[in-house]
Amino acid sequence: MLIDFNNLNINKLSFDTEFEKKVKIFLEEWFSETTKVHVQTSGSTGVPKIFEIEKKKMINSAVMTCNFLGLKEGDSALLCLPVEYISGKMMIVRAIERKLKLRIADPSLKPVEDLEEETDFCAMTPLQVENSLEKLHLIKNLIIGGAAVSESLKNKMLQMKLSNSNRIFETYGMSETLSHIGLKQLMPEQEDYFTVFENVSISLDDRGCLKISAPNVNASELQTNDLVDIKNEKHFKFLGRIDNVINSGGAKIFPETLEALVKKEIPNEALFIGLPDESLGQKLILVIEGNESQEIVKKISEIPFKKNFHRPKEVIFISEMPRTPNGKVNRTELYKKII
Structure with missing residues (x-):
């Protein structure tokens, strides 16, 4: 179904599917006299919880994203994320704030399978993008969130040879920032740095971790554990x-940075971990998902790591990585499995 927020009349719309009915419930809550809406956490770091968010702060977040992407009244958008969570709710709020024409698609693994016409804006998870590569040329502005975008997925998107009018971004944010506070362009140009939105300030704590000040969406300064x-x-x-962080021989090693380098060369899931070592403190180990392969080991040996201590002391193959319920590799369980 299509909702035109420049000419909205909820009573005249037909909400047929279960997902469309959930959209209707949110719209009724949004246009009610209450100043807050209910949002469910994903439960990826614990038991799912319900919390309240001020509508005004959600509008502020929507304005920042729409302004950054240059979205204007009458543009089209596609909703294919669950509306129980902040990601799906914010797509609707952006459509309301900017008076977009919002197409509703069930949040499946192939949400754009039936898409036949261009749309100006869409948000997806990496897994949805992975299953929608042949349709990406129809999306002018795509933001990817919910998990990090792997090097393997970046390479697949590059192979699609999209035009310069197709812009793809990775998001940075959390529930407390009401979706995201910054974007990093992946296509047509690949950027290394996230650009934060207007009215967002960033700084470091004494550990080198990011602190975020975004008063328009959260009154408190947010402290992260992200280096x-x-x-x-x-x-x-x-x-x-x-x-x-792995401390090997006094050197601090960021495994995510090395993993991004490795995943440019091999298609397998790969994680660096530090195992106890008498002389080094922690010994750098590379764990690769899949059958043992000398070809992969050779490719790893040929990677031009910036520092010699970035090169793994050992490469271990594992049939299947332990994962969390939302599909992310569980580093703690992997460590227990290898040690």
Whole structure:
């Protein structure tokens, strides 16, 4: 179905599918007299919870995204994310705020399978993008969130040879920032740094982790455990989670940075972990998902790592990586499995 927010009359719309009915419930909540709406957490880091968010702050977030992407009244958008969570709700709020024409598609793994015409804006998870590559040319502005975009997926998107009018971005944010506070362009140009939105400031704590001040969406300064490199007041590069840092022979190693380098060369899932070592403290190990392959080992040996201590001391193959319920590799369980 299609909802034109420049000419909205909910009573005249037909909400037929279960997903469309959920959209209707949110719209009724949004246009009610209450100043807050209910949002469910994904539960990826614990038991799912319900919390309340001020509508005004959601509008502020929507304005930042729409302004950054240059979306204007009458543009088209596609909703294919669950509306129980902040990601789906914010797609609707952006459509309301900018008076977009919003097409509703069930949030499946192939949400744009039936898309036949160009749309100006869409948000998807990496897994949805992976299953929608042949339709990406129809989306002018695509933002990808919910998980990091792998090097393998970046390479697949590059092979699609999209035009310069197709822009694809990776998002950075969390529930507390009401979706995202910055974007990093992946196509047509590939950027290394996230650009934060207007009215968002960034800084570092004494650990080198990112602090975010975004008063329009959250009154409190937000402290993350993400190690970053700040280029200037508007640009930062994600280096890795401080929880995952490996200390080998006194050198701090960011596994996510090395993993991105490895995944440019091999299609397999690959993670670096630090195993206890008497002389080094932690020994750098590369764990690769899949059958043992000398061809892959050879490719790893040929990677031009910046530092010699970035090169793994050992390469281990594992049939299947342990994963969390939402599909992310569980580093803690992997460590337990290897040690």
